[in-house]
Amino acid sequence: MSIDVSGVTKTFGDFVALDDVSVSLPTGQLTALLGPSGGGKSTLLRVIAGLETADTGRVTIEGVDATRLPPQKRNVGFVFQHYAVFKHMTVAKNVAFGLEIRKRPKAEIAARVDELLRLVHLSQFSHRLPSQLSGGQRQRMALARALAVEPKVLLLDEPFGALDAKVRKELRDWLRRLHDEVHVTTVFVTHDQEEAMEVADEIVVINDGRVEQVGTPDQLYDEPANDFVMSFLGEVTTLGGVLLRPHDVHISTTPQLAGAAEGTVSRVLRVGFEVRVNVLTDDGEDVLLVLTRTHARQLGIEPGVRVWVTPASGALTVPSMKAAVG
Amino acid sequence: MVEVSTPVRWALRLAAVAYVFFLVAWPVALVVRQTFSNGLDNLIEAFQDPHVVNALELTLMVAFWAVVINTLFGVTISILLVRYEFPGKRLLSALIDVPLSVSPVVVGLALLLVYNGRDGWFGPTLEANGLQVIFDTPGMIMATCFVALPLVIREVVPTLTEVGDDQEQAARSLGANARQTFWRITLPSIKWAVIYGVVLSLARSLGEFGAVKIVSGNVTGRTQTATLMVEAKYQNFQQGTAYATSFLLILVSIACLVVVAVLRPKHP
Ligand SMILES: Nc1ncnc2c1ncn2[C@@H]1O[C@H](COP(=O)(O)OP(=O)(O)OP(=O)(O)O)[C@@H](O)[C@H]1O
Ligand SMILES: [Mg+2]
Numbered sequence: 001m002s003i004d005v006s007g008v009t010k011t012f013g014d015f016v017a018l019d020d021v022s023v024s025l026p027t028g029q030l031t032a033l034l035g036p037s038g039g040g041k042s043t044l045l046r047v048i049a050g051l052e053t054a055d056t057g058r059v060t061i062e063g064v065d066a067t068r069l070p071p072q073k074r075n076v077g078f079v080f081q082h083y084a085v086f087k088h089m090t091v092a093k094n095v096a097f098g099l100e101i102r103k104r105p106k107a108e109i110a111a112r113v114d115e116l117l118r119l120v121h122l123s124q125f126s127h128r129l130p131s132q133l134s135g136g137q138r139q140r141m142a143l144a145r146a147l148a149v150e151p152k153v154l155l156l157d158e159p160f161g162a163l164d165a166k167v168r169k170e171l172r173d174w175l176r177r178l179h180d181e182v183h184v185t186t187v188f189v190t191h192d193q194e195e196a197m198e199v200a201d202e203i204v205v206i207n208d209g210r211v212e213q214v215g216t217p218d219q220l221y222d223e224p225a226n227d228f229v230m231s232f233l234g235e236v237t238t239l240g241g242v243l244l245r246p247h248d249v250h251i252s253t254t255p256q257l258a259g260a261a262e263g264t265v266s267r268v269l270r271v272g273f274e275v276r277v278n279v280l281t282d283d284g285e286d287v288l289l290v291l292t293r294t295h296a297r298q299l300g301i302e303p304g305v306r307v308w309v310t311p312a313s314g315a316l317t318v319p320s321m322k323a324a325v326g
Numbered sequence: 327m328v329e330v331s332t333p334v335r336w337a338l339r340l341a342a343v344a345y346v347f348f349l350v351a352w353p354v355a356l357v358v359r360q361t362f363s364n365g366l367d368n369l370i371e372a373f374q375d376p377h378v379v380n381a382l383e384l385t386l387m388v389a390f391w392a393v394v395i396n397t398l399f400g401v402t403i404s405i406l407l408v409r410y411e412f413p414g415k416r417l418l419s420a421l422i423d424v425p426l427s428v429s430p431v432v433v434g435l436a437l438l439l440v441y442n443g444r445d446g447w448f449g450p451t452l453e454a455n456g457l458q459v460i461f462d463t464p465g466m467i468m469a470t471c472f473v474a475l476p477l478v479i480r481e482v483v484p485t486l487t488e489v490g491d492d493q494e495q496a497a498r499s500l501g502a503n504a505r506q507t508f509w510r511i512t513l514p515s516i517k518w519a520v521i522y523g524v525v526l527s528l529a530r531s532l533g534e535f536g537a538v539k540i541v542s543g544n545v546t547g548r549t550q551t552a553t554l555m556v557e558a559k560y561q562n563f564q565q566g567t568a569y570a571t572s573f574l575l576i577l578v579s580i581a582c583l584v585v586v587a588v589l590r591p592k593h594p
Contacts, residue, residue, distance in 0.1 A: 051495050071498040078499035084492035088514045097510075098500035142496075149500060 002027035002185045003048060003153060008057030010043055010209075017043045018054070019209040025187055025202075027062075030179045032200035033189045036232070040209040041189040042081070045155050048187070049078045062152050077146030077184075079156040083138045085130035091141050092117070092126040098149035116144040119178070136167040143175075147182065156188035160195070172199055193233050197221070205229050222316060230318045237288040238320050239281075239311060246290040248315035251277070252308050253299055260308035263287070265301055277301055279309050354576060361573040364566070372570035377547045381555040382574065388463065388538070388551060389531035392470035396527050400478025401520060405512070407479075408486040425475050433472050434540025441465060441541075461543035466551070469537035474530045478523030485519035486512075521589065525582045532578055 003025040010018040017040045025031045033041045046052040048059055050071035058067045066074050086094050092113050099109045117123045120140040130138055139159060146154060159175070160168040176199050179186050190196050196203050197217040205212040205220065205228075213225040224230035227243050236243045240261060250257065263281035270276075275296040277289045287309055291301070301307070311317055330338070361368050372378045406412075407419055425433065441449045441459040452459055459465040493515065497507045513520075535553040542549035546558065552571055560568040 049499055051499065070503075071495075072501045072503055074499075075501075076499060078496065080492055080496060082492060084496040086493055086496070086511060088517075097497070097502075101501045101506055101510075145496075145500065 002029075002062055003187070004058075004060040005044070005048065006058050006060075008044070008047055008054040008059065010040075010047060010052065010054050016209050018047065021057070021206075021209070021211055023204055023211055023214060025185065025204075027185050028183050029201040030176070030186045030188070030199060031202045031204060032196035033187060033204050033206055034193060034196040034232070035191065035206035035212075037191055039206045041191070041206050042157050043209075044206065045078075045157055045187065045189055048153070049076050049155050050074050051078070075149070075152050077149060077151035077154045079139075079142045079146050079154070079159055081158045081161055081189075083130075083142045085138055085142060085145075087130055090127050090129060091122060091133070094130065094141055095144045095148050097145060102149065112148060116148055119147075119181075120144045135163050136171060139163065139171065140174075143178075147184070151184065154184045154186045156186065158189050158191070161190075168195075175199060197233070205232065207232075224316075224318055227318050227320055230316075235288070235290075238285060239287050239309060240285075241320055242311065242317040243320045244311055244315050244317045246276070246288045248312050248317075249287060249289040250310050250312040250315075251279070251289055251291070251299065251301070253305065255308050257308070257310050260310035261285070261287075262306065262308055265303050265305045265307055268296070268301060268303055275301070279307055281309070357569055357572050357576065360565070360569040368566040368570040369573070372567045372574075375567060377550070378555060378559075378567060378571060380547055381550050381552045381571070384463075384466075384550070385532060385552040388466045388470055389528060391467045392474055392531045393524055393527045395467070395471050396474050396478050397520065397524055400475070400523060400527075401482060401513075401516075404479050404482040404486055404516075408483055409491060422476050422479055425473050430469075430473050430534065430536035430538075431540060434469055434537035437465060437469055437472070437537070437541050441468075460541055461545070461549060463549070465541040466538050466549065469541045470531045470534050473534055473537055474527040477526040477530060478520065481519040481523035481526070482516050485516045489515045518590070522586065525586050529579050529582050532575060 003023075005024075006022045008018055008021045009016070021040075021044060033044060035041050043052060047054050048061075050066065050069060050073075054067070058065060060066060061074060061076070071078075086097065089097070095113045095116055096109050099112060104112075113126070114123070117126055120143060122137060122140055122144065125133060125137065130141065133141065143156075143159070156175075160171050163171065172195055175186075175188070188199075197220075200217065202214065202216055203220055204214050207228055213220060213229045215223075220229060221233055224233065227236075230236055230243050235246055237246050237249065238244075239249060240259075250260075252260070255262070261281040261283060263279045263285075265277060266280045266286070267278040268275060270293065273293055275291045275293050277291060277296065279287045279289065281287060289309065291299075299307075403418070403422070407415065438446070438460055440447045441452065443449045443453040443458060443460060446460070449460060457464065459468065493511050494507050497511045502510065533553060534551075535557075538551055539554055542551065542554070544550055544554050544558070546555075550558065552575055556568045556571045556575075559565070559571065
């Protein structure tokens with residue numbers, strides 16, 4: 001196991017940011033820490049990097065107990081949410097920083113910087129100052145800087161958070177390809193579930209300072225451990241006291257299936273090829289469904305129509321803890 | 327911007343220019359004119375007076391050490407104030423402003439009370455160990471340090487706060503230890519604030535009068551700085567020398583401002 005976090009608790013004053021967190025992040029994988037804002041993702045990442053010390057618990061990196069090691073001894077590359085570029089140094093100098101600290105020979109540094117700048121497509125900008133780069137370029141420079149010291153572990157705190165949607169998508173694909181090329185154990189923080197599902201081999205869902213679930217994107221989506229994970233990974237609705245995905249609700253205009261709840265269509269909204277339907281059951285539940293446009297037309301779904309709704313066979317359901325989620 | 331009619335705008339400009347002219351430019355210009363009223367005679371005479379030369383040298387020496395000490399402590403205290411939490415931090419921050427509000431004469435008296443060789447708190451002990459503070463250079467440097475103390479700190483603290491500690495953390499994560507982080511990251515990012523602080527301290531130190539007058543004893547040829555010399559010469563009816571020395575002090579101040587203006591990078 002590459003990174004082992006066991007029983008880590010971190011408090012700020014009397015606020016518990018991490019509550020007895022234990023996770024293992026395997027070598028060579030790309031792992032996402034996913035969770036809502038304030039959940040403790042950055043804090044966990046900073047504890048792994050040594051930028052924050054845990055109150056209790058241990059951090060082991062590649063078999064070495066790093067709990068008491070200062071950040072500069074952990075051999076961890078950290079990419080900050082707001083880049084934290086060295087403003088007074090050129091792009092090349094930024095990337096060379098870690099190597100110069102390690103007193104590597106000049107020629108070796110120059111060669112390595114060259115190689116890294118090519119890797120992140122910034123070769124032609126090597127003599128610019130960071131202030132003369134775009135946000136995405138700065139982010140790539142920060143990545144190259146972290147990679148320069150050949151860290152055992154690369155930690156990225158919301159690496160694409162401050163970028164617009166298009167650049168974000170590009171960098172996301174690029175990170176995936178880079179990871180496949182370089183194969184360094186990588187952990188990145190995000191609160192965007194789509195980003196996590198698309199890029200990561202494994203996802204750690206963190207909420208309120210606790211780990212809710214660890215698993216591959218498919219595992220998380222198909223077998224969510226609880227209602228929180230289920231609702232965080234995609235849209236959900238409640239029907240008969242269970243949570244399920246809106247496209248997993250079966251609807252008919254006649255009472256076909258036993259146990260189906262009877263109700264009235266209260267709202268129909270067309271979004272592209274989808275139709276989103278709200279059904280108000282006679283038990284007072286507001287159920288959301290997603291149908292294809294063709295299906296909705298076939299059934300003649302319109303506001304006021306009486307319908308019967310039930311979880312479709314094979315639908316993933318999770319007992320609902322709270323009344324109205326989603 | 328508020329729209330102001332043309333005549334009002336001109337009136338405001340005139341008022342500002344007049345204010346600065348009567349308060350600063352004209353008096354300073356008169357000092358310069360008096361200095362050169364007999365051509366270079368005043369300056370030559372001043373430089374031939376060993377007491378004047380001595381006073382100038384002493385002033386430079388005192389100012390140099392005061393600036394060095396204040397820069398070292400100023401940068402250290404600023405980092406302490408901005409980057410660390412400790413009990414008594416607010417008290418320390420408030421104490422640093424004391425020299426701005428207390429009259430230098432009072433500062434001089436206070437130092438005299440603590441360090442004088444006869445009945446001061448530390449004075450006799452220090453003097454018994456061969457270090458005379460009052461009526462000697464150490465006391466003058468101390469007094470000058472005291473009055474110039476806030477200048478570096480008040481320049482550096484806001485810059486340090488604004489820069490934040492992101493870059494320092496990044497440096498640490500890249501393998502730099504505390505010392506390397508300071509020299510390669512922190513110092514370059516507060517460089518301009520430090521330079522301004524140094525220049526302000528230098529100007530303030532060269533011009534210090536009240537505190538130094540009390541702790542130095544004002545002994546001509548030994549503990550008399552340039553400012554004290556100006557006063558003494560003026561009262562001695564040697565106005566020419568007084569003007570010449572003043573002119574030199576003005577020259578150094580202007581040189582400081584020019585150096586900053588030239589060195590300062592185009593972007594803030
Ligand atoms: N230095 C600090 N002092 C006090 N509280 C802190 C500190 N750092 C973090 N916290 C608190 O700890 C909690 C977790 O913070 P953290 O930054 O880990 O959240 P996050 O999951 O990264 O959220 P986001 O997605 O918004 O970045 C937050 O409630 C935050 O207010
Ligand atoms: Mg965060």
